[in-house]
Amino acid sequence: MVPRLTTALKGPLLELEQRILTAQPAIEHWFRTQWQEHTPPFYSSVDLRNSGFKLAPVDTNLFPGGFNNLNPDFLPLCVHAVQSAVEKICPEARGVLLIPENHTRNQFYLQNVAQLGRILRQAGFNVRIGSLLPEITQPTTLELANGNTLTLEPLVRTGNRLGVKDFDPCVILLNNDLSSGAPDILKNLEQTVLPPLEAGWYVRRKSRHFAAYHQVTGQFADLIKIDPWLIDPYFAVCNQVNFHEKVGEDCLAAQVDAVLQQIRAKYAEYDVKQDPFVIVKADAGTYGMGIMTVKDASEVRDLNRKQRNKMAVVKEGLQVSDVLVQEGVYTFENLNEAVAEPVVYMIDRYVVGGFYRMHTERGVDENLNAPGMRFEPLAFEDCCILPNPDCEPDDMPNRFYAYGVVARLAMLAASLELEGMQA
Amino acid sequence: MVPRLTTALKGPLLELEQRILTAQPAIEHWFRTQWQEHTPPFYSSVDLRNSGFKLAPVDTNLFPGGFNNLNPDFLPLCVHAVQSAVEKICPEARGVLLIPENHTRNQFYLQNVAQLGRILRQAGFNVRIGSLLPEITQPTTLELANGNTLTLEPLVRTGNRLGVKDFDPCVILLNNDLSSGAPDILKNLEQTVLPPLEAGWYVRRKSRHFAAYHQVTGQFADLIKIDPWLIDPYFAVCNQVNFHEKVGEDCLAAQVDAVLQQIRAKYAEYDVKQDPFVIVKADAGTYGMGIMTVKDASEVRDLNRKQRNKMAVVKEGLQVSDVLVQEGVYTFENLNEAVAEPVVYMIDRYVVGGFYRMHTERGVDENLNAPGMRFEPLAFEDCCILPNPDCEPDDMPNRFYAYGVVARLAMLAASLELEGMQA
Structure with a gap:
């Protein structure tokens, strides 16, 4: 309460x-x-x-x-809302690649990423987490303070498609505000990028x-x-x-x-x-x-x-x-x-x-x-x-x-x- | 629990x-x-x-x-879902006329009607309840066992529009399964009727x-x-x-x-x-x-x-x-x-x-x-x-x-x- x-x-x-x-x-x-x-x-x-x-x-x-800070009672609302959003934007979507901020130690932030992954999975998507960090050269599992784990994987770009190993997603979901600009690896992708790169702080005012x-x-x-x-x-x-x-x-x-x-x-x-x-x-x-x-x-x-x-x-x-x-x-x-x-x-x-x-x-x-x-x-x-x-x-x-x-x-x-x- | x-x-x-x-x-x-x-x-x-x-x-x-039997924790899910449904079917809607079964004593059913009215109101609609009962000739307020009240009003049909006094709804929502047929007052309405009359048990098998x-x-x-x-x-x-x-x-x-x-x-x-x-x-x-x-x-x-x-x-x-x-x-x-x-x-x-x-x-x-x-x-x-x-x-x-x-x-x-x- x-x-x-x-x-x-x-x-x-x-x-x-x-x-x-x-x-x-x-x-x-x-x-x-x-x-x-x-x-x-x-x-x-x-x-x-x-x-x-x-x-x-x-x-x-x-x-x-901060999705980890929300009342867990409202998780179903998040699931409905994600389903509704995807239905409009890209109903064909099956796989979502989530790209978080470049943090590997901020427990609060990592729990947010884990919670976002959970919401997307419960909405019915295959979810993998791709990291922009150069030091992530292979799948890296982080232990979270709440006992869960989170696996970051290196991004793999093939032509104009972005994914991680053995995973070709329909949607790229950014949880990275692109303060220092849009990395080349995110540019000119044929997949739907949400939000669009222009929403990053390198453009936004x-x-x-x-x-x-x-x-x-x-x-x-x-x-x-x-x-x-x-x-x-x-x-x-x-x-x-x-x-x-x-x-x-x-x-x-x-x-x-x-x-x-x-x-x-x-x-x-x-x-x-x-x-x-x-x-x-x-x-x-x-x-x-x-x-x-x-x-x-x-x-x-x-x-x-x-x-x-x-x-x-x-x-x-x-x-x-x-x-x-x-x-x-x-x-x-x-x-x-x-x-x-x-x-x-x-x-x-x-x-x-x-x-x-x-x-x-x-x-x-x-x-x-x-x-x-x-x-x-x-x-x-x-x-x-x-x-x-x-x-x-x-x-x-x-x-x-x-x-x-x-x-x-x-x-x-x-x-x-x-x-x-x-x- | x-x-x-x-x-x-x-x-x-x-x-x-x-x-x-x-x-x-x-x-x-x-x-x-x-x-x-x-x-x-x-x-x-x-x-x-x-x-x-x-x-x-x-x-x-x-x-x-039976909407009254659902876990109240999930009321927000109902509100989201109603908003999503209306957005697709009739985004212009402001007013909903709810037409319930012809019960005036079944407390369980009346609480269901009250709960449906609440969901629709919280989804942002003006809601009135119109009764098919001939004895409802003026607004009639029923006391519910849970302390709430429910007001049934006589239907008013003007041309091909159905409403109640001083209320011209965009949508007619049926919570009456039309077992004995569709009453004339519901036929050939220019408003959206949900579900359609054909969903009534007089047609359905x-x-x-x-x-x-x-x-x-x-x-x-x-x-x-x-x-x-x-x-x-x-x-x-x-x-x-x-x-x-x-x-x-x-x-x-x-x-x-x-x-x-x-x-x-x-x-x-x-x-x-x-x-x-x-x-x-x-x-x-x-x-x-x-x-x-x-x-x-x-x-x-x-x-x-x-x-x-x-x-x-x-x-x-x-x-x-x-x-x-x-x-x-x-x-x-x-x-x-x-x-x-x-x-x-x-x-x-x-x-x-x-x-x-x-x-x-x-x-x-x-x-x-x-x-x-x-x-x-x-x-x-x-x-x-x-x-x-x-x-x-x-x-x-x-x-x-x-x-x-x-x-x-x-x-x-x-x-x-x-x-x-x-x-």
Whole structure:
């Protein structure tokens, strides 16, 4: 039994949740019509922040890890959703080659890969795991902390087909976000690659995602008659920043100031007493490296060497040059003393569960997905799809339904984003 | 926590289950290709019998009651499946009119209707319940034993559209098996009617269903290299029987004898020690009325008046004229002293759970769905879609996976059957 989480502020969000709850038939109908026109990503996870007065996504991952953190009760939902996704994309598929991140020691991540393999197998596929790591030259079985094992195999490319020894899959499923680019071995394959290579962080930009999200929430807010700001964070971008050489600080300071101004106006309108803040982070990349919480433009000027080094690189040592300035959303969800950030998981267009990132040492205005940060995952007790209009809107299934709706809006934005890339 | 059920015989069925388990990727691929060509019924339930040496469906219901008996943990599966079904059939749908059986006192049935309404609402539809009962002339709220209420409303037909007051639905969902024919008010509607009227028992014949099932299992048995008999019961039909006037007894005796002979040969082949038996029942209709267990052709001759009366009518007083003679499958599943019969539920092409009919006063060769019979429903602990190849084939998830596969074969047969009617 997973404990109930509380939010500190209940006023306006209850109103938002009530609006979402009341509009449920209209919302589901709207999503259905969207899926007639757009193709959802194969899978995705969305980090949400719930400030009580605002509920918004802050990151959308198209190569989600963390499937091992979901409530095992919802495994059947994952199996259904995978079957439905494959049926649409490649009904002929029998074999799936899963390509994970290049980790061999991160137990949490490896358990995620094992869980993904399990879901795919239970959905009825032959599954093998192919590694991009050069040191994997033969099948290598890793022991997992939970007693299971995971076998990584070297990739074998034959012409334009990719597989592993004695296995010619129909589908390549990437669980590797391609931060440092698409390896040649993945290019020009005749098999279906999910998600497409362009979804990798070497192409993707958070700013493009949030621009698409802005477009989506505009329509959605019209539909249910809310101020789109209640679900949509402000953002701005600076290109050609070079933290090492102090290039682009003026742009950054100006954008920080502009976004803070916008937030300040909204806080005044809604009588929010907290201090506005922004998150400054790399426009490409993941893992929460190179992230700052900023409450005044002066903070991004005259960074010391340590701060500049921290901001300058993300995963795999990549240099940051495009920087996103995003409205910070306080997280007022907490359990006991720990700050909690919900992460919602989707496969195809279906919400399949989620969990909370919980951390006792972080503040309500800090990013909870930072390097070296050991969060405690806390699986949602609820699957986010069982709203109950007979209960109060802060009733858990109803709050989780709202989380699932906002996460699906971000996922729809990712669909538009990917369409834009492939156009 | 639902207790584990046991089967008395474990030999050949373990082999069958093992075969099904090993072939899982091939089976799921095969089902996917089938659903490219055929449309599954909106919903269905399949009564299975597990004799240890044989696992077979004995009835397929296209207007399933009993959703209230499913494990509430699997409610999200129902919601996903309904969303997927509607998306394919009528993505524009917002409102669903549910038309139940004409019961106002059967608490078990009413709770089923309430549960169906809940599933549809959670899938995002506006739902109202329209009654065919002439005495429902205004909205009538019934109190349910579990504390909930259910409101039945009189149907309103305007031109070729059916609804209830102030509600013009996109879809009419029948949970009424139309035993006594399709009422005029349901005919020639411009809205989508699910399942189609032809699925009603006034048209449907069990023999046509089992002929389609025979065709399906022939292909399936080829696929996984088994004797189709292990999942397919023999059957034969007598038409123009009149029990009251003792017309057709010769035909019946001959068919009983023929089917018993076929079973006897198979029992010899598989070294089964039990006595072969057949079930004699109406070829149309439901509710297990007019059902006999027969071990010798002589038993269908010279029925006494009481037996003849019992066999002559089914639900709603309909006269039986077409009679099905079906191979009886022993049920050797039991819990403590009670005989148990699994019923698997599906929405669209997805297995969404099931339950056991349990009865202490019935024998292993008797029908467990008989009038006046109070069975104890026992929800499956498992959702039938999580086979685990690392466990023994009699491990519960694996047994339930086999149940789900055989139930889906029957559901596929129903698809062919409905296509045949609409052709």
